[in-house]
Amino acid sequence: MFKNIEDVQAFGKEQMETATASATTWTMGVQEIAAQTSDYSKKSFEATQGLVEKLIGVKTLDKAIEVQTDFAKTAYEGLVAQSTKIGELYASLMKDAFKPVEQAFAKAQAGAK
Secondary structure, X not given: OOOOHXXXXXXXXXXXHHHHHXXXXXXXXXXXXXXXXXXXXXXXXXXXXXXXXXXXXXXXXXXXXXXXXXXXXXXXXXXXXXXHXXXXXXXHHHHHHHHHHHHHHHHHHHHXX
């Protein structure tokens, strides 16, 4: 596989570059997921505060149930949308983070033939 020391050095350099690219992509992806989760948590907290304010101003039980039902429906839809978005971010992260490793593996396989 290796004919001389330069080949070994080049191989080591390629492996380090692959690991660095993968780690960089991973870090950026995790930061994006954390930012999205934090943003969703903030919006959810604000929506809950709005619910409490509405419930305080309600005069009848029927209106309170209506307000709570609307909130639950909206919260559920938001959760499903956020879960889908986070799932897509994780899938993209995995694909992008392992792309340099896949390329290095393919190159190594081609060189072994």
